[in-house]
Amino acid sequence: MTAYPLRLLAFDGAFNLPIWIGQSRGLFAGRGLVVSLAYTPNSRFLVQALMNGEADIGLCGFDNIAAYQLGQGEAELPERPDLRAFMGGDGGFLSLVARPGITSLQALAGCTLSVDALTTGFAFVLRDMLAQAGLSEQGVRIVSAGGTATRYQQLLAGSHDATLLRAPYERLAAAQGLRILAHAGPLIGPYMGTVGAARQRWLDAHAAQARAFMQAYREAVDWLHVPAHRPKACGELMARHEGLDAATAACVLDDLLASDGGLQRDLALEPHRLRGVLAIRARHTGLADIPEPTNFVASVMPR
Numbered sequence: 042m043t044a045y046p047l048r049l050l051a052f053d054g055a056f057n058l059p060i061w062i063g064q065s066r067g068l069f070a071g072r073g074l075v076v077s078l079a080y081t082p083n084s085r086f087l088v089q090a091l092m093n094g095e096a097d098i099g100l101c102g103f104d105n106i107a108a109y110q111l112g113q114g115e116a117e118l119p120e121r122p123d124l125r126a127f128m129g130g131d132g133g134f135l136s137l138v139a140r141p142g143i144t145s146l147q148a149l150a151g152c153t154l155s156v157d158a159l160t161t162g163f164a165f166v167l168r169d170m171l172a173q174a175g176l177s178e179q180g181v182r183i184v185s186a187g188g189t190a191t192r193y194q195q196l197l198a199g200s201h202d203a204t205l206l207r208a209p210y211e212r213l214a215a216a217q218g219l220r221i222l223a224h225a226g227p228l229i230g231p232y233m234g235t236v237g238a239a240r241q242r243w244l245d246a247h248a249a250q251a252r253a254f255m256q257a258y259r260e261a262v263d264w265l266h267v268p269a270h271r272p273k274a275c276g277e278l279m280a281r282h283e284g285l286d287a288a289t290a291a292c293v294l295d296d297l298l299a300s301d302g303g304l305q306r307d308l309a310l311e312p313h314r315l316r317g318v319l320a321i322r323a324r325h326t327g328l329a330d331i332p333e334p335t336n337f338v339a340s341v342m343p344r
Contacts (some may be wrong), residue, residue, distance in 0.1 A: 044075045045250050050087050051100035053080045053190040055208040055293050056235055059261035059304060060100075061277050062256055068260045072253035083187045084162045085116035091240055092118050097247070098254065100130060101162075103233040103318050106337050108161040113326060115158050126236040127244060127339040128255050129310045132302030133234025135225035136211035137170060138196065139203035141218050146174035149222075152202035155186035155195065163326045166225050166232070167205050173228055176236075209282055209293040216289060226302050229321065233314040244339050255308055262304050265297070285315055310338055 047069075051057055060078055063069045067075040079096070081087040084268050090096040108114045109122045121129070143149060156164040168178060170341070186192050186201065193210040194199055197217065205225070206214060215221055226232070237255070244251055266272055275290040297304050315334035323331050 042338075045247075045253075046071065046075045046077065046095045046144055047250060047254060048095070049076055049078045049100065050081050050090055050096040050098070051078060052087075052188045052207075053281075054134070054210070055282065056134060056276055056304070057100070057281075058265065058273050058274065058277060058294075058297060059258050061281065062264055062274070063257045063261040065277070066261070066264065068264075069254070074250065074253055074257065076254070078282060080190075081188065082191065083185075084158050086112075088114060088122075088124070089116050089118065091124060091238070092120070092122060097239060097243060098251070099132075099284065100235050101238055101239045102133070103236045103315060103337070104163065104165065104183060104238065104322060105161050106238050107319060107322060107332065110337055111322075111328075111332065113160055113322075115160055123241040124238055124337075125241045125339040126238050126310055126315075126337055127232075127251060128237030128258070128308045129233060129305045129314075130235030130237060130308070131304050132226060132232055133166070134162065134208040134296060134302070135166055135205050135234070136207075137167070137203060137222045137225065138206045138211050138214045139220050139222050140196065140199065140201075141220065143202060143220060143222070146170065146222055147176065149203055150176055150180050151226075152182045153182045153184060155184050155201040155204040157185065157188055157194050158191070159183065159185050160326070163205050163234075164223075165321045166229055167297040168325050169321050170223060170225060170228050172288050208296050209278065209285055209289070213282065213284055216284070222291075229317065231314045231317040232321075233310065233318050236310065237308075239339075241339060259306070262306050265294075265304070266306070310334075 189207045192204040278290040
């Protein structure tokens with residue numbers, strides 16, 4: 042049987058470790074897939090690629106799916122979107138990191154903060170964290186600057202005062218003297234970060250491939266939880282991220298395998314975590330009611 046060439050688009054970061062393991066250990070190949078992974082510069086590019094048929098599956102924040110289905114996305118699309126989440130991934134691994142000299146959330150008053158896009162992804166997580174610190178949106182300047190890897194480089198260069206970073210970039214930033222002001226998880230509560238997403242049209246026509254992808258991904262996550270595999274997993278992280286030493290890679294792996302907010306072993310799209318995302322969006326976009334999570338989930342789940 043000919044292997045199916047599955048085109049996967051994701052943001053750069055350590056949370057892709059199950060994909061790298063699935064590729065290097067032949068887990069996807071064992072399920073009849075040839076998975077090619079490309080990195081998106083931003084959420085607009087990823088959504089457009091899914092809608093234009095240039096990518097089959099995207100690994101992105103659940104909020105991106107909700108935003109475009111609610112008509113609140115920033116990219117122009119060729120037709121009405123039918124984007125759906127079909128697989129849970131993680132809690133987001135979000136940390137607010139600032140340049141040296143800023144020591145608290147309150148000290149961000151008057152500063153410039155960067156996000157991927159202003160109305161999608163994790164932008165509203167940042168706004169929620171600021172609000173809890175007593176800072177209004179008018180008290181800071183929030184700018185669009187692209188994906189995590191780009192924002193990390195810009196933060197190091199001094200282009201912005203602070204940004205949300207995802208694993209492993211918050212630890213790499215801290216090693217270079219930047220300050221982790223807060224981890225988002227304890228502040229925002231239950232939250233669905235990365236999900237596997239695709240067009241419903243693609244899922245309807247490729248349920249077997251989506252199922253095979255999930256099965257191989259789950260195998261890779263299970264493999265990562267085996268203690269004897271830690272050296273290889275850390276080696277993979279160091280090979281993918283320049284400047285990541287063995288000790289820091291071990292910490293990143295612990296972050297990934299954390300029982301609360303880490304990589305999901307069951308890949309479930311838990312309703313209370315989806316509602317957490319939608320509640321934050323509703324607070325900051327004026328939605329009268331929190332949308333029903335099932336509106337953004339695949340109608341037929343490829344289990």
